[in-house]
Amino acid sequence: MTSPGPTGPTFAGEPPATPRHRILDTARVLFYRRGVTNVGINEIIAESGVAKATLYAHFATKDELILEFMRQGDARWIAWLDERVRALAPEARARPLAVFDALAEWFALPFFRGCLLGNVGTELADPQHPAQALLADHKERVRALLEGWLAEADAPNPSALASQFLLLIEGATAVARMTRDPNAAQQAQAVARALLGGEKG
Secondary structure, X not given: OOOOOOOOOOOOOOOOOOHHHHHHHHHHHHHHHHOHHHOOHHHHHHHHOOOHHHHHHHOOOHHHHHXXXXXXXHHHHHHHXXXXXXHHOOOHHHHHXXXXXXXXXXXXXXXXXXXXXXXXXXXXXXXXXXXXXXXXXHHHHHHHHHHHHHXXXXXXXXXXXXXXXXXXXXXXXXXXXXXXXXXXXXXXXXXXXXXXXXXXX
16 A cells, blocks of 8 residues: 555555665655755755765765655656556546546645656756656656556557647646646546547546
8 A cells, every 4th residue: 555645655565764764755755845956965864864974875966866766756656656546447448537536636635746756857957967867767657557558448549648648647737736726637637538539437
């Protein structure tokens, strides 16, 4: 089981709170809430309760910590989305549209601040920064997950539809972050339903 959202409290079943986990959990909360450029290493050290030498033993630079934060964020979000969609839609044919029901739950969470990896990609916008490659890989993993659900639902041209669904997810996430309105997910779902030919999920 996961926490009530992909960027919420630590997942149940994770290893005990070692210094490395405390560093990453602290960074996850602070980075997601305020952005990676607005949080310094000294604040992470103070909040996590580890010594400076301990942090640097695990992460030689702030960039190393940011990249690991992104890798974990990717794994968390993909696992959460897969779990929630399957729980919301036990039947394969309903899963493509259930994606947007899962998003509505995420958007309604009090700590929702948009896409974790997308936020970092915006802050670290240099195309050569390794964060950009991680962001691109994350989006492709989401697209592949969507394509799998669409194929299982016997949707026509699942690859093209997956790319369109990904655009809807990106747009809904941006609007929900801006407006604090989880209904962005339902609006995107209505467009997705039209793309599927009006099929009811």
